[in-house]
Amino acid sequence: MRKALVVMSLLTLLGFSASAQRDQPASGDVCTLKIKGMACSACAAQVEQTVLKLDGVKAAKVNQPKGTADITYDASKTTPAAIAKYITEKTGFKAEPEPPKSTPRAHRAR
Numbered sequence: 001m002r003k004a005l006v007v008m009s010l011l012t013l014l015g016f017s018a019s020a021q022r023d024q025p026a027s028g029d030v031c032t033l034k035i036k037g038m039a040c041s042a043c044a045a046q047v048e049q050t051v052l053k054l055d056g057v058k059a060a061k062v063n064q065p066k067g068t069a070d071i072t073y074d075a076s077k078t079t080p081a082a083i084a085k086y087i088t089e090k091t092g093f094k095a096e097p098e099p100p101k102s103t104p105r106a107h108r109a110r
Contacts, residue, residue, distance in 0.1 A: 031080035
């Protein structure tokens with residue numbers, strides 16, 4: 001009985017450890033893509049599942065109501081333009097990289 005409790009405790013600890021690792025955000029560069037044509041959450045799920053198959057893509061979070069996808073990727077393996085092209089070709093939804101958000105420039109005193 002004691003051995004069974006020890007084994008169950010170890011399995012429980014290992015299970016929590018594995019889920020904690022999955023919940024950690026993927027490290028890498030992040031780009032936001034505009035995705036046109038998604039009509040429902042199933043469309044967003046299709047885009048997520050498809051883009052995760054692309055080499056270099058580490059994570060994807062697609063927001064159907066906003067028509068955007070935040071993609072975490074390895075810049076040594078792919079680019080935002082390549083990711084957008086892949087999504088467009090594989091899903092039929094039009095994807096394009098959003099321009100990088102620029103920081104406001106400080107006004108120079110004259």
